[in-house]
Amino acid sequence: MTDEVQDRFSELLVEPREDLDVEVKNWLDLKSDENAKANFAKAALALANNGGGIIIIGMTETDEGMVPSEGRPRSLEAYGVDHLNGIIHNYADPAFHCAVHLRSGPDGLLHPIVVIPGGHRVPVRSKRGGPNGQIVKDNSIYIRRPGPRSEVPQSAHDWDTLLARCLSHRRDEMFDQIRALISGAVPEASLETTPDRLTEWSEKSLERWLDLRDGLPVDAPERCPHGYMWYAFEFDGELRELPGAKFSEALRDSEVNLSGWPPFWYPTRFGIRPYPFEGLVECWIGGDNEEGFGNHGAGMADFWRVSPDGFGFFLRGYREDDLSGSRNMPAEPGTWIEVEWPVAITAEVLAYIESLASRLLSGSYSVRLLASYTGMEGRRLYSIGTRYIHHRISRQATISLGSAFDGAMLGPNSNELVHQFLQPFYNVFDFFDLPTSLVTEVMSALRQRKY
Structure with a gap:
C-alpha cells in the first residue's frame, strides 16, 4: 500500500487514545538507550500476542488528553523500519516484521506510527531480557491486559484467550491453504425473515444522511459528489435488553480495527x-465542525447508526476519489475502483457484525446483509499494486448486493461469505470473475494487520 492509501493513520494522531490494540509512547531513544529498546520491544510483543495493533510515538497523556511530547529528536532515523525490526528480532521468538508510517500530528510535525502484525500461530515470547533483567524478562510472554497494560498472563482466562487466538490463526491458515486448492466452495445462505424491514431501515438511514449532507457547503468533498457505498444489516435472534449507556458501551467495545480506519469506528472527540x-x-x-479539524474527504466521511432492535447502517465515500491524481493513480475522481478495497471493507463489516452479535444477542442468530455502491457508471477496476486487470468497466450507476446467512458462518466461513456477497459486484465490470485467491490474500493481510 502507498503512503496516500495509509493516510487514514493520520486520524489516529488527531485523537489518540490507548486501548488494547493501541499503545501510545513518549519519544524513546532507540539508538543508544537499551532500556528504551526493551520498552518498545515489550509493547510490540504484547500487541503481537493480542492479534496485532499500533504503537504511536511522541505523544503523552495529560489532564486534557493526549498531546505531543516534549523532547522531540532532531532526526527520526531511530524510528526507521529496519532499525525497529532489528529491535524486534533481537527480542521476539518467533520474529515478526512491523511497518512504520510517518504522519503529521496536531503540532504539524511527523510522528511514527508502528503497525504490529497479528496472526501468529504460537505465542510470541521474549528470547532475551532487558538490561539487568528489567522491563522485559527472559523467556516471557506478554499480552495486553485492561488498563491498558502490557503484562504477562495473570489468570487462566488470560491464557485461554491467548491460546484460543493462536489456535484460531492456525485454523485460518489451514482454511486458506484449503481454499488455495479448492474453488467454488461457497456455503449456502438462508434466513427466515422479512426483507422489507431491512429495506425500510436502509431507506430511512440513507434519507437521514442525505438530510445531514445538505447542510454541508456545496463543494465539500464529504458530500461524496462522485458516489458512495452503504452497508445495512439486520439480526434475527434473541436480543439482549441493554439500557442506553450500556448499549452505547457495547457498540464501542464491538469496534474491530483491522485496517486503521474501520467501519463503525467509535471516536471520542467532541x-x-x-x-x-x-x-x-x-x-x-x-x-465534523470542531475548530481545527474537519476536511476528512469522501473516504473518511463515515456515517453510521445502530439500533437496539438489531439493525445497523454504514455509509462511506470512496478513497479512490480522494487519491485521484496522486502518484501513479488515475487523475480523475469518479473513474476508478481499487480492486481489493471492496473485499477489505466487506470483510471488516462482517467482522464488526460478528463482534457486535456477541454483545447484543443470546444464542444462535441469523444475519441479513444489504449493500449498494453508487456512482459506478464509467468506473473501471484498477490495481494500485501489481495485479493485472485489463479494461474492466462498469456501465451501470448503482450496484446493489444482498445476502443472508447463519451467524455461525462468520469466522470460519468469512472468506466464502465475502466472495459470495461480492461476486455480483465484480461481474458488473465486464464479467470480471473475482478470484478466490484475491479474497484469501486480502483477508489474510487484514487478520495479520498488514493491510
Missing part, C-alpha cells in the same frame, strides 16, 4: 463522537 438519536446511536464523521 466533534465526531456518536450521539443518541431517536432511540438509536448515530455517528457522522463527515459533519
Whole structure:
C-alpha cells in the first residue's frame, strides 16, 4: 500500500487514545538507550500476542488528553523500519516484521506510527531480557491486559484467550491453504425473515444522511459528489435488553480495527463522537465542525447508526476519489475502483457484525446483509499494486448486493461469505470473475494487520 492509501493513520494522531490494540509512547531513544529498546520491544510483543495493533510515538497523556511530547529528536532515523525490526528480532521468538508510517500530528510535525502484525500461530515470547533483567524478562510472554497494560498472563482466562487466538490463526491458515486448492466452495445462505424491514431501515438511514449532507457547503468533498457505498444489516435472534449507556458501551467495545480506519469506528472527540438519536446511536464523521479539524474527504466521511432492535447502517465515500491524481493513480475522481478495497471493507463489516452479535444477542442468530455502491457508471477496476486487470468497466450507476446467512458462518466461513456477497459486484465490470485467491490474500493481510 502507498503512503496516500495509509493516510487514514493520520486520524489516529488527531485523537489518540490507548486501548488494547493501541499503545501510545513518549519519544524513546532507540539508538543508544537499551532500556528504551526493551520498552518498545515489550509493547510490540504484547500487541503481537493480542492479534496485532499500533504503537504511536511522541505523544503523552495529560489532564486534557493526549498531546505531543516534549523532547522531540532532531532526526527520526531511530524510528526507521529496519532499525525497529532489528529491535524486534533481537527480542521476539518467533520474529515478526512491523511497518512504520510517518504522519503529521496536531503540532504539524511527523510522528511514527508502528503497525504490529497479528496472526501468529504460537505465542510470541521474549528470547532475551532487558538490561539487568528489567522491563522485559527472559523467556516471557506478554499480552495486553485492561488498563491498558502490557503484562504477562495473570489468570487462566488470560491464557485461554491467548491460546484460543493462536489456535484460531492456525485454523485460518489451514482454511486458506484449503481454499488455495479448492474453488467454488461457497456455503449456502438462508434466513427466515422479512426483507422489507431491512429495506425500510436502509431507506430511512440513507434519507437521514442525505438530510445531514445538505447542510454541508456545496463543494465539500464529504458530500461524496462522485458516489458512495452503504452497508445495512439486520439480526434475527434473541436480543439482549441493554439500557442506553450500556448499549452505547457495547457498540464501542464491538469496534474491530483491522485496517486503521474501520467501519463503525467509535471516536471520542467532541466533534465526531456518536450521539443518541431517536432511540438509536448515530455517528457522522463527515459533519465534523470542531475548530481545527474537519476536511476528512469522501473516504473518511463515515456515517453510521445502530439500533437496539438489531439493525445497523454504514455509509462511506470512496478513497479512490480522494487519491485521484496522486502518484501513479488515475487523475480523475469518479473513474476508478481499487480492486481489493471492496473485499477489505466487506470483510471488516462482517467482522464488526460478528463482534457486535456477541454483545447484543443470546444464542444462535441469523444475519441479513444489504449493500449498494453508487456512482459506478464509467468506473473501471484498477490495481494500485501489481495485479493485472485489463479494461474492466462498469456501465451501470448503482450496484446493489444482498445476502443472508447463519451467524455461525462468520469466522470460519468469512472468506466464502465475502466472495459470495461480492461476486455480483465484480461481474458488473465486464464479467470480471473475482478470484478466490484475491479474497484469501486480502483477508489474510487484514487478520495479520498488514493491510
